[in-house]
Amino acid sequence: MTRSLRIGVDVGGTNTDGVILDPSRSSEPGRGIIAWHKASTTGNPSDGINNAITAMFASSKINPEEVASVTIGTTHFINAVVEQDSARLAKVAIIRLCGPFSKGVPPCIDWPVKLRNLIRGYYCLVDGGLEVDGNLISDINEEQILRETEIIKSKGIKSIVIAGIFSPVDVLYRQEERAASILKTIYPEASIVLSKDVANLGFLERENAAILNASILPFARKTIASFQHAISRLSLKCPVFITQNDGTILLASQAANLPIRTFSSGPTNSMRGAAVLTQNEIKESMMVVDIGGTTTDVGLLLANGFPRQAAAFSEISGVRTNFSYPDVRSIGLGGGSIVRKSEDGSLTIGPDSVGYLLPEKAIVFGGDVVTATDYTVLADEKSEIGERTLVVKAGLDGNVGAFKAEAKRMLERAIDNMKTSAADIPVLLVGGGAIIAPDELKGASKVIKPEWSGVANAIGAATARVSGVVDTIESTEVKSAKEVMGVVSERARKRAVENGAREETVRVVEMDHLPLQYIANKSRFIVKAVGDFDFERTTVGPEESLANGTAEEDEMKEFAKGSAAQDVSKEEGESPAIDISSYKPNIQDREWVISETDLSWISIGCYILGTGGGGSPYGHMLRLREIMRSGGVVRVISPDDLKDDDLVACGGGKGSPTVSIEKLPGDEMMQSQTELYNFMKVQPNSVIALEIGGGNGLQGMILGSSTNMNLPTVDGDWMGRAYPVAWQTTPVVFEEKPVFLPSTICDGNGNVIFMTQAKSELMVEKAFRAALSQMGSHVACAKGPVTGKNTKSWVVEHTISLSWRIGRAVALARKENRIDEVAESIIAEAGGKDAAKVLFKGKIVEVERTLRTGHVYGEVIIEGMDTSGGEKAEFEGRMKIPFKNENILAVKENGDGSETIVASVPDLICVIDAQNGEAIGTPEYRYGLLVIVLGIVASEKWTSTQRGLEIGGPKGFGMDDVEYKALGKFQKPRSVISEYA
Known part of the structure; x- marks a missing residue:
């Protein structure tokens, strides 16, 4: 008998959906769907799968011999992490192959404290790791790995992660594989996860994903074994697959080793199902709107039939990861959403919902809560849902129009946020709550509600590739x-x-x-x-072997119940909640002692002042926070308090952002300073950041708080922003001869270069840049000290204070749900309307990038659009922003085809996310992001002289035909020290 039928089952938190379909009949009106089933999810997922398939067999008279495959989608694994269930999460040991790098950023450093304490059992840093070009940082050391394995074994930890620097590109040395082989010789019962098997470049995020994967392994194997047991009970002799986050499938045995790849397969299955349901009608990208009982999930299904993936990283239960994950946005609109009438007569829908209690709580079912389903039934005289007479008697008739308008507005808003261009796009409605959506939507070229849309997720599972x-x-x-x-x-x-x-x-x-x-x-x-999938190549069936995966019925019931109530009291290391509006920094004798709260706000501000460049401060923030938690004290002083004969040190990172996200810092920054001052035979009195913008904005505080230096950090920097190259600094503006000699660079792996003489700072920059590629493409640089007297003349003052104020404004706007006013809050802290202004608001619709002389040049185009949820856009037309690592110009495109430059360097052109107020760097620009463009007037240290404008203005970027025109009048940032002393 020919095996041609496919079964898809999606085990959700509320419902278990199933379909049986014949792919050879997919072009027919019925899409080849032979049977379907929807029922509540059972405590034991095995029972739910069994019940769904049994019911479909009974209704369709299918012979099990005709079934070629069973594919299952499940949320069980991600739920275990979200619920932080100790019964389903195992302790994990982590072995890092990193050589001298990453010691300041240990595993799980950025995790929620409770989850970290639950999962991280042990970690060690050993020899190993690669450079970006594939050369060795150092080879692995067998004795080290054997010694650490004995320790892990003695602790009884069986889930182990091996993570190596640049391991995803390691095809020659195979360090992770070799380390696993060594480990297995004395600990064969251990379950080993290689980070390169889980995710791609981005060390911390890849390691995080591997740790989560390792922790969930025992539960995943038991769960998948229970799935296979259910299939066996039904006499099905076919492969069992589990759906992945990207819309493709894994054999159950493979998924049992990589369960994290299934974490977000639910929304993906719905989108893949949508592709199947419209394959004969739509051959272009379309928006899939999956309306459930509580939320609406919106995602873009590309023309290739797969969901658009999320950019950069995804967050799971507070943990940053970078594995493949669909870009899905959720809003609080569903069939169970609670509808309320405001004092002004308008209606609000959600975000709270009666959820799975809809059949009990909604008025249409005899309850007393007004829901979206009630209004939907009221609007449709032919509706067969519940008792329509009940909602008629409730007197809701006068609000039907308002409900329809609000639901329509919410959906249109969500769709527009996810679009990649202003052009209309087909919109496909799926999910049980699709009945609440209108038949026409602004921005949609067509609105489609296909038959079988209620089980689109199961269809997607059955047809995954x-x-x-x-x-x-x-x-x-x-x-x-x-x-x-x-x-x-x-x-x-x-x-x-x-x-x-x-x-x-x-x-x-x-x-x-x-x-x-x-x-x-x-x-x-x-x-x-x-x-x-090639069914002819495999004879594997549901009984395929799963190591450590045997699951008895009673055991799975216990897993399904979850663990007993967990202690939710505040744990050690968890930052206490603070009242932002009343918070005061700790100033002692005109020294500002930085707290973790201060650090968080300064980091936000640094990235905004980076004007698109400088790199994210996130990793540096984690390192500095770890120094503080280990007893380090971060002190900031005003430049006004420097003595004329003081020596002010300076340092920062140089190189490729791609390297910095993979090869986390070791001691190279501190080593560069030590080498320099041992050579000079002097000691500095304080330290200053090279640039306040981006990750280097925190380097001064990292250096100053390190135990070797213990120096205060000057509240200021040499740029007042971020610039692509280190010679674009204010000391170079005021002094034509080199001011930072001698200077040194270190790669952290035993290589040091000094430059003691040069004709100009530009030549120093060129020489160090030339050495970069031979030193791992990322180095630490220590610049020769500047006297206190010159520092007070050249410094861009109080920029740490400015970063703090900007970050606090963003945090307060979030807390008070005033994100639509966040731009105005930042402007107030940056000197007010004369010193800063909103240049544009809208959505990114186009991005172009190219690489020249090591720098990323490009242009981002933003189309005017309301970013706060209203109907009318504050800005019309388009704005384009050329960039060279950092934003250079803000150019308004006029209706007649002409262009007007509204801002240029050295003024700061900052692009922030309209949804959360955070900075968006040029590497993160992507289609569809809602953004606000801010302009901040540059320090007079740049604008008061012709030389300053030649170095830091448009001419410094090769734009000789662009004349700088100030946005307004510079306002010196207010000193936090002076205000709160």
Whole structure:
């Protein structure tokens, strides 16, 4: 008998949905759907799967011998993490292959304290790791790994993560694999997770994902074994698959080793199901709107039939990860959303909901809570849901129009936020709550409510395909980027075949090419290929072996119940809640002692002042916070309090952001300072940041608080923002001869370079940049000290204070739910309307990037749009912002085709996220983001002289035809020390 039928089951938190379909009949009106079933999810997921398939067999008279596969989607694994359930999460040991790097940022450093204490059992840092070009930082040390394994074994920890620097591009040394092999020789019963198998570049996020994956392994294996047991009981002899986050599938045995790849398969299944339901009607990208009982999930389904993936990183229960994850936005609109009437007569819908209690609570079912379903039934005289007469008697008739308008506005808003261009796009409505949506929506070229949309998630599961993904860094010195992309694409196709795809069906669906800053002839290539599973290549059935995965019925019931109530009291290391409006910084004898609250706000402000560049301060913030928690004291002093003969040190990082997200800092920053001052045979009295913008904005405080120096940090910097190169500093403006000599750079791995003489700071910059590629493409730089007298003349004053004030304004706006006013709050802290202004508000609709001389040049285009939820846009037309690592110009496109420059360097052009007030760096620009463009007048240290404008203005970026015109009048930032002393 031919096996041609496929079963899809989606086990959600509320409902378990199932379908049986025949793919050969997918073009028919019924889409090949032979049977479907929807029922409440059971405590034991095995029972729910069994019940769903049994019910479908009974209604369709299907012979189990005809079934080719069963594919299951589940939220059980992510729920275990979200619920922080100790019964389902195992302790994890982490072995880092990192050599001298990352010691200041230990594993789980940025996790919620409770979850970290629950999962992290042990960690160690050992030799190993690669540079970005594939060369060794150091080779692994077998004795170290054996010694650490004995310790882990003695603690009884069986889930172990091995994470190596740049391991995703390690095809030659295979350090993670070799370390695992050594470990297995004395601890064969351990379950080992290699970070490279879980996620891609971005060390901290990849390690986090691997740790979560390792922690969930025992529960995942038991759960998947229970799934297989359910299939066996039904006499089905076919492969069992689990759906992944990206819309493809894994064999159950593979998913049992990589359960994190299934964490967000629910929304993905709905989107893949939507693609199947419209395959004969729509051949372009479309918006999928999945309306449930509590929320509406909105995601963009690309023309290739797969969801758009989230950019950069995703957050799971407070933990940053970077594995493949769909870009889905949720709003509080569902069938169970509670509807209220405001004092002004308007209606509000949600975000609270009666959820699964809808059949009991809604008026249409005899309850007393007014829900979206009640108004939907009232608006449809032909509705067969509940008792319509009950809602008629409730007297809601006069508000039907207002309800429809508000629901329509909420949906249109959500759709518009996810669009990638201003053009209308098809919108597909799925989910049980789709009945509340109107038939027409602004921004939609068509609105489709297909048959079977209520079980789109199960359809998506049944029709999922096999994928192969390659994320690698390759040389483009000999071959062109196009040729290299062809080679990488072939590797992705082969990987898809290795994963079980039928070779003739495999095709490439995603390709990305990212040139690497400051790294000659190196680019990052990301390729994804997909294909149909080759059923002829496998005889594997539901009984396929799962190591440590045997699950008895009673045991799974216990897992399903979850653990007993957990202690929710505040744990050690958890920051107490503070009243932002009344908070006062700790000033002692005109020294500002930085707290974790101060640090959080300063970090937010630093990235905003980075004007798109400088790199995210996030990793540096974590390191400084760890120093503080270990007893380090961070002190900030006013430049006004410096003595003329003081020596003020300065340091910062140079190099590629791609390296900095993978090779976390070691001691190189401190080493560069030590080497410099040992050479000079003097000691500095304080330290100052090279630039306040971005990650370097925290470097002064990191250096000053380190035990070797214990120096105060000056409240100021040499830029007042971020610039692409280190010679664009105010001392260079005021002094033509080199001012920072001698200078030194260190790579943290035993290599140090000094420069004791040079004709100019520009030549120092050129020499150090040339050495970068041979030193791992990222180094620490220590610049020669400046006297206190010169510092007071050259410094951009009180920029740590300004960062603090900006960050506090953002935090307060969030707390008081005033994000729509966050721009005005930042302006007030930056000197008021004369010193700062909103330049534009809208949505990013286009981004272009290219790499020249190590810097990322590009242009972002923003289309005017209301960013706070209203109907009328405050700004019309478009704005474009050219950038060279940092934003250079803000150019308004006029209706007649002409252009007006509304701001330029050295004034600060800052792009912030309209949804949370945080900065958006140029590497993070992407289609669809709602943004606010702020302009802040630059310090007079840049604008008061022609030389300052030549170095830091448009001419410093090769724009000789652009004349600088100040946005307004500079207002010196207010000193926190002077205000609160």
